[in-house]
Amino acid sequence: MLRGKVIITRSLAQELKVPVKPIIKIRAGNIVVDTRLIINNDETRKLYILSPELSRALFIKTKKKLKIRYDTEKNMLHIGPIIGILTASIPNKPEFGPKSTQAELIYLSKIGQKMQAQIFIFTPTGINWAAKTVKGYNYKENSGGSGVWTASTYPLPDVIYDRISSRKSESNYNNTREKLKKLAFSSYFNPSFLNKWDVHQILFNNPELRPYLPETKLLDKENLEDMLKKYKVIYAKPVDGSLGRKIIRITVDEKKQTLKYTVYVRGKFNGQATDATDFIKKTEKNREGKTYIIQQGIDMANYKGSVFDLRIIYQKDRHGEWRISKKFVRLAPKGSSLSNMSRGGKAETSKKILKYFFHRTELIEAKNQEISALCHAVAITMEQSGTGIYGELGLDIGIDKKGKIWLIEVNSKPRKTTETELSMTIVKNTFKRPLEYATYLAGF
Ligand SMILES: Nc1ncnc2c1ncn2[C@@H]1O[C@H](COP(=O)(O)OP(=O)(O)O)[C@@H](O)[C@H]1O
Ligand SMILES: [Mg+2]
Numbered sequence: 001m002l003r004g005k006v007i008i009t010r011s012l013a014q015e016l017k018v019p020v021k022p023i024i025k026i027r028a029g030n031i032v033v034d035t036r037l038i039i040n041n042d043e044t045r046k047l048y049i050l051s052p053e054l055s056r057a058l059f060i061k062t063k064k065k066l067k068i069r070y071d072t073e074k075n076m077l078h079i080g081p082i083i084g085i086l087t088a089s090i091p092n093k094p095e096f097g098p099k100s101t102q103a104e105l106i107y108l109s110k111i112g113q114k115m116q117a118q119i120f121i122f123t124p125t126g127i128n129w130a131a132k133t134v135k136g137y138n139y140k141e142n143s144g145g146s147g148v149w150t151a152s153t154y155p156l157p158d159v160i161y162d163r164i165s166s167r168k169s170e171s172n173y174n175n176t177r178e179k180l181k182k183l184a185f186s187s188y189f190n191p192s193f194l195n196k197w198d199v200h201q202i203l204f205n206n207p208e209l210r211p212y213l214p215e216t217k218l219l220d221k222e223n224l225e226d227m228l229k230k231y232k233v234i235y236a237k238p239v240d241g242s243l244g245r246k247i248i249r250i251t252v253d254e255k256k257q258t259l260k261y262t263v264y265v266r267g268k269f270n271g272q273a274t275d276a277t278d279f280i281k282k283t284e285k286n287r288e289g290k291t292y293i294i295q296q297g298i299d300m301a302n303y304k305g306s307v308f309d310l311r312i313i314y315q316k317d318r319h320g321e322w323r324i325s326k327k328f329v330r331l332a333p334k335g336s337s338l339s340n341m342s343r344g345g346k347a348e349t350s351k352k353i354l355k356y357f358f359h360r361t362e363l364i365e366a367k368n369q370e371i372s373a374l375c376h377a378v379a380i381t382m383e384q385s386g387t388g389i390y391g392e393l394g395l396d397i398g399i400d401k402k403g404k405i406w407l408i409e410v411n412s413k414p415r416k417t418t419e420t421e422l423s424m425t426i427v428k429n430t431f432k433r434p435l436e437y438a439t440y441l442a443g444f
Contacts, residue, residue: 004054005036006077008068012046013039016070018077025076028058028066029155030132030185032076050079059133059155060118067116067444081442083112083119083435084157086180088169090121090137090149098419101165104431106147107418108163109139111432117439120154124176132156156183158442161391161434162190165413167240181388187441189434191388194412196239197293202385203407208377212407219292224276228252228259233297236283238290242411244340246290248283249297264338298406301399303353306331309339310350310397313414314375316390318436322379324372325392325430328422329353347422358403370405371397378410389441391434 006026008018018024024037035054040047048068050060060066060079071078091102105121112119120136127134136154141147160180164170170177170192181188200216203209217223219236227234228250236248250261259273263286273279300307313326329348332339339345354364375395382390394414398406416430 001034003033003035003057004051005038006051006054007038007040007049009040009042009045009047011043012048012068015046016068016077017072018070019075025074026054026058026079027071027074027076027185028060028079029082029157030183031058031155032185033057059153061152064118065116066118069443071443078443080158081117081439081444082155082157083117083159083161083438083442084134084136084154085112085119085121085161085163086177087121087123088164088166088173089123092149094146099417103418104416105163106139107431108435109137110141111428112435113138115432115435115439117435117444118154118157119435120152120157121149122154124173126151127156127176127180129179156180157186159438160186160188161438162188162192163413165415167193187389189389189391189438189441190412191390192412193240193242194410196237196241196409197291198239199382199410200293202387203378203381203410206377206381209374209381209407212374212405214296214298214406214408216293216295219280219294221276221280224279224294227294227296228276231296233299235295235297236292237295238287238292240290243342244338245342246286246288247338248286248292249337250279250294251297262337264343268336298398298408299401300337301357301401301403303329303331303348303356305334306346307337307339308332308348308353308399309408310371310395310399312371312375312395312397313392313416313430314379314395315392315430315433316437316440317433318440320437320440322376324375325433326426327371347420349422357399363403367399367403367405374405374407378407382410391437391441 020039023034025032026035066079069078085108096102109121120138122134122136133153134156135151137149137151139147140150203213232252234250238246244264247264248261250259253260259279261271262268271282273282308329308331311328311330312324314322315325317323327350329350330339330341330345331348333344358364358367379393394411396409398408420427
């Protein structure tokens with residue numbers, strides 16, 4: 001069916017290489033319609049106008065001027081980008097913390113509204129598959145400083161940015177996520193949470209990365225016995241864990257020929273075992289049937305008595321290039337062996353800590369370069385594994401007492417906070433960059 005018309009000035013049509021013909025296909029997100037093409041003889045201005053009927057058919061909100069391009073592969077005009085941020089639900093509380101998911105979504109929505117793009121938050125329940133539309137939300141602030149989520153109908157987007165924030169909701173929506181990944185005109189990035197064992201195997205396949213990986217095996221009696229012969233400290237971690245939860249740190253007491261361990265639950269508690277078999281038996285309840293890896297414990301460097309690791313937010317930019325958006329140090333509370341912020345870790349600038357530890361400028365420079373190269377190799381290796389498109393990664397990097405660099409963990413959906421004691425510009429970039437990358441992915 002023919003829907004309305006699009007008027008394009010001659011100079012813009014030439015620039016976009018639009019073929020001159022009376023009827024043309026035009027697309028917004030996953031909606032494609034036929035429309036009349038009118039070339040306006042204005043030689044000076046580069047403009048396009050959609051008739052109201054065409055705007056309605058494409059669910060384009062007239063207030064916002066979107067970008068236009070001619071897609072020579074699919075032979076159609078393309079208006080956009082249309083970017084949907086996928087979440088499990090839209091949290092809507094009158095009061096919420098600065099580190100809550102709600103604060104994060106509001107921040108994303110605000111940045112999105114300022115960009116030359118149609119950006120919205122959506123949930124699996126808002127999708128109308130037959131119409132190829134979706135109910136999307138944006139946060140409108142009122143004069144009092146508070147605000148409301150307002151809904152509108154949009155085409156199923158060019159790009160889906162997955163911000164589903166828990167593994168549980170992720171698996172609840174497996175079917176929807178798979179269907180979204182298969183949409184004809186969509187790209188999907190941040191495909192899912194990662195599994196520590198899968199990641200280890202993927203990265204271990206790249207010989208360039210092996211020197212950075214602590215030795216890692218699946219937890220069972222033989223593997224644990226083997227690791228206990230080699231290392232004095234071992235970390236046991238659930239493959240699908242995060243925030244330092246349910247990690248068990250094992251130390252070998254050579255004099256007494258026993259194992260001591262600390263289980264990190266909400267708080268932490270200590271235990272003892274005679275050998276691998278005894279450890280597995282005694283910690284069975286704590287492990288709750290989850291698959292665990294065991295890993296060589298790194299003798300981490302410390303800053304004034306606190307062990308630390310580097311946390312890097314690694315993101316693709318508007319040209320699809322990987323870059324470090326944020327790099328900071330997390331200091332563990334004194335006496336703790338985990339530096340997760342959720343376990344009371346404190347943020348510090350990496351500059352300050354690296355200076356304290358390495359002293360010499362050239363050495364710091366060299367370490368920073370090695371870290372950049374490591375991040376890049378990790379990101380590229382993850383992408384080549386065929387698990388999907390990654391737009392951002394969070395990397396936990398350890399430095400041992402000798403100054404050697406280790407890769408501790410890769411997160412595919414790093415938590416980002418809207419507040420920081422460090423730099424607000426950096427915070428803003430970490431939120432904006434994935435939306436810019438989405439614009440690039442959409443073809444603009
Ligand atoms: N092999 C290791 N050696 C030394 N410290 C480690 C090791 N593995 C983890 N840690 C400490 O525990 C923290 C949490 O471990 P991580 O693998 O990042 O799991 P999570 O997903 O729970 O964040 C790390 O940030 C680090 O401080
Ligand atoms: Mg971690």
